[in-house]
Amino acid sequence: MSANSGRLGFRDGLRVASVGLRARPLRAALSALGIAIGTAAIVGVLGLSSSSQAGLLAEIARLGPNMLTVEAGTSLSGGTAQLPREAPARIAHLDNVQLVAHTALMKDDNVYRNPMIPAANTGGLQVRAASLNLPAVLRTVVARGTWLNEGTAREPVAVLGSTAAEHLGIDRIHPDQRIWLGGQWFNVAGILEPSPLEPEIANSALVGYPAAQRYLGYVSLVGGEEETGPPSSIYVRADIDHVAAVRSLLAETANPEAPYEVAVSKPSDVLTARAAAAGAFDSLFLGLGVVALIVGAVGVANIMIISVLERRSEIGLRRALGATRGQIRTQFLAESILLAVGGGVVGVLAGAAATAVYAGSKNWAVVIPVEAWSGGIVSAILIGALAGLLPALRASRMPPTVALRTV
Incomplete structure (x- = not known):
């Protein structure tokens, strides 16, 4: 003191x-x-x-905020609309569009571990036909095995999303690995990493469009001839500085006759909203x-x-x-x-x-x-x-x- x-x-x-x-x-x-x-x-x-x-x-930032998704919306009668088969090609001709990939959901086909599984036990898994450049557009990679190529896209070969593989109990790839898809055996070529921009891919078994037409009957009549059925989702990578401009043109480009039946979204907005x-x-x-x-x-x-x-x-x-x-x-x-x-x-x-x-x-x-x-x-x-x-x-x-x- x-x-x-x-x-x-x-x-x-x-x-x-x-x-x-x-x-x-x-x-x-x-x-x-x-x-x-x-x-x-x-x-x-x-x-x-x-x-x-x-x-x-x-x-x-890693996935890129420049991906846009075009999907079939709802028709005026309240039913589910369809995208034209030519929609991906039309969109690819737009200025400032870098890449276009697409998938087609086959609602009548299911995937199981083997034919002994009850038909009602689908586990929420889906079957989709996919274009060969899908991983590049979604910026996802194959965790195990390989992705589809020009040859395997024509054969009964599938690639599994991460959730689908987990549900089916498949954690590795070997030459005899098969799944029961659409009432027949399909070989499993690979397993994808999760895709945050398109989570539905994780629940899907993906096949090539030619295989979907040949083995699963996914066709539509065009001029009296059978062609592979229309896509249900189109994924577009736009120039980062022109995303808004490309987005404003997608609906009319995908379906000029009924643009109101087209739903356009930006998946990264969902992640941004989740962050917020x-x-x-x-x-x-x-x-x-x-x-x-x-x-x-x-x-x-x-x-x-x-x-x-x-x-x-x-x-x-x-x-x-x-x-x-x-x-x-x-x-x-x-x-x-x-x-x-x-x-x-x-x-x-x-x-x-x-x-x-x-x-x-x-x-x-x-x-x-x-x-x-x-x-x-x-x-x-x-x-x-x-x-x-x-x-x-x-x-x-x-x-x-x-x-x-x-x-």
């Missing part, structure tokens, strides 16, 4: 304030636990939300974190009140030796803040660690917003100050003679 000012120095104040915590470490740790849990919840929720958004945005909605449930978990902080604050306040009652002799002795009411008040207020800040720091570290572990398991960039950890520390300081204010005032108002009676 300074002889001239009668005030405690900052270091002395911290040392005196920490006496109560160091004397009762288990009690202090349990009191700080609620604050640590609440702070960890807040930091973890905000960190995981930000990391998830960063991961989705990175996925969008990644924090939709944050408020619920943040609320739980706030509740934990309130419980922690009540615990700190309770411990500080008990501490004042237990240390009346110490308070009386310090007052008798010349300590002012302000010094007593500052001591217990600082002790409460130290207790809360200790819990806040532990909570921030725990929340950051949880974010790093989970984001790492998902191959996301670890993003912990500044407002998450700084808000956690600031909240801890405010909680400590509010929780310790009443006990500190009570301690400072205790007369030395009353306090010393317990000595």
Whole structure:
């Protein structure tokens, strides 16, 4: 204590304030636990939300925001419309269109592990005819085996989406690997990686258009001759600087006679919306974190009140030796803040660690917003100050003679 000012120095104040915590470490740790849990919840929720958004945005950047999807919409009568067979070729002639691929959903065909599976157990799997450049347009790759080529596209050969392969219990490719598709055996050539831009592909068994016409009867009459049936989905890669312009022309180009029967979408918009909605449930978990902080604050306040009652002799002795009411008040207020800040720091570290572990398991960039950890520390300081204010005032108002009676 300074002889001239009668005030405690900052270091002395911290040392005196920490006496109560160091004397009762288990009690202090349990009191700080609620604050640590609440702070960890807040930091973890905000960190995981930000990391998830960063991961989705990175996925969008990798896949490219320049893919557009053209699908058959609804006719004026309310039924399902069909795209013209010539739609892919028409779209390919548009300016600023880089690549065009397409698939055709065959609703009457199903795929099974073997012919012994009941027909009703489809598992939601679909059969689609696919153009040979589909992986290039979707920017997906073959995880195992190979993709279709000019030869296998004409034969009973299929490539499975990731979900379809998992459902069928196929995790590797060998020469005798077969599936029961459309009432006959098809050899399995490969398994695709998941395609975030077109998740329906993951649930599908993909065959070539010639094989679909020859083995599955997917045909339509054109000028009295049988031709491969029309596509149901067309995937368009446009020049990145002209996506909006190409999008505005797709419906009329795909079906000039009935453009209102064509649905045009941008799959990356779905991922962008998902990134924006990644924090939709944050408020619920943040609320739980706030509740934990309130419980922690009540615990700190309770411990500080008990501490004042237990240390009346110490308070009386310090007052008798010349300590002012302000010094007593500052001591217990600082002790409460130290207790809360200790819990806040532990909570921030725990929340950051949880974010790093989970984001790492998902191959996301670890993003912990500044407002998450700084808000956690600031909240801890405010909680400590509010929780310790009443006990500190009570301690400072205790007369030395009353306090010393317990000595």
